[in-house]
Amino acid sequence: MAGIRAAQKEKTRRALIQAAMNQLSAEHGYASLSLREVAREAGIAPTSFYRHFQNMDELGLTLVDEGGLALRQLLRQSRQQIAKGGSIIRSSVMTFMAFVADHPAIFRLLLQEKSGNSREFRLAVQREVEHFAAELVDYLVAEQQFSRQLADLQADAIVRIVFSAGADVIDASDDERECITERTIQQVRLVARGAAATRSAATSTE
Numbered sequence: 001m002a003g004i005r006a007a008q009k010e011k012t013r014r015a016l017i018q019a020a021m022n023q024l025s026a027e028h029g030y031a032s033l034s035l036r037e038v039a040r041e042a043g044i045a046p047t048s049f050y051r052h053f054q055n056m057d058e059l060g061l062t063l064v065d066e067g068g069l070a071l072r073q074l075l076r077q078s079r080q081q082i083a084k085g086g087s088i089i090r091s092s093v094m095t096f097m098a099f100v101a102d103h104p105a106i107f108r109l110l111l112q113e114k115s116g117n118s119r120e121f122r123l124a125v126q127r128e129v130e131h132f133a134a135e136l137v138d139y140l141v142a143e144q145q146f147s148r149q150l151a152d153l154q155a156d157a158i159v160r161i162v163f164s165a166g167a168d169v170i171d172a173s174d175d176e177r178e179c180i181t182e183r184t185i186q187q188v189r190l191v192a193r194g195a196a197a198t199r200s201a202a203t204s205t206e
Contacts, residue, residue: 015042021105068128
């Protein structure tokens with residue numbers, strides 16, 4: 001019985017998370033969501049909400065955490081594609097854009113709360129973005145033999161480029177998304193070439 005109750009509780013918790021995601025849009029950020037409306041869409045009474053989350057802020061921070069985890073999984077998926085002979089840059093950008101297209105609510109939440117009014121939310125989003133960038137830095141150091149300083153600069157530039165492009169494709173048509181994706185691939189390649197040239201110049205002067 002305890003196992004059944006735990007499974008039901010997790011199912012309801014997931015329903016609340018999904019209900020909150022469903023209500024996010026370009027016009028309605030997380031701050032505008034109503035506990036009552038989220039609970040209703042999840043199929044529970046408003047008072048039952050508190051069995052799963054202390055308040056709406058805790059639910060929102062959970063969404064941010066899940067968005068960050070999804071971003072880190074993106075990088076790992078790209079590495080798997082690279083192991084099969086794919087291009088690191090094309091695989092990474094294509095995977096990122098597919099994520100934005102498949103999970104617009106999560107990405108929109110990260111974008112909105114990154115510059116939102118809640119300091120707690122802003123810091124949470126920033127931490128998740130930093131985790132994503134840190135995994136890219138580790139890859140550049142371990143697999144591409146960049147110094148950590150140069151890898152950090154390169155990763156920061158790449159993250160800024162792809163996040164900006166992600167914001168552009170959320171409501172884009174298929175043709176627009178394809179053009180933005182290809183442009184982003186070229187921009188990231190320019191960053192990578194610049195980093196490689198900087199490394200070569202530093203090596204030649206040693």
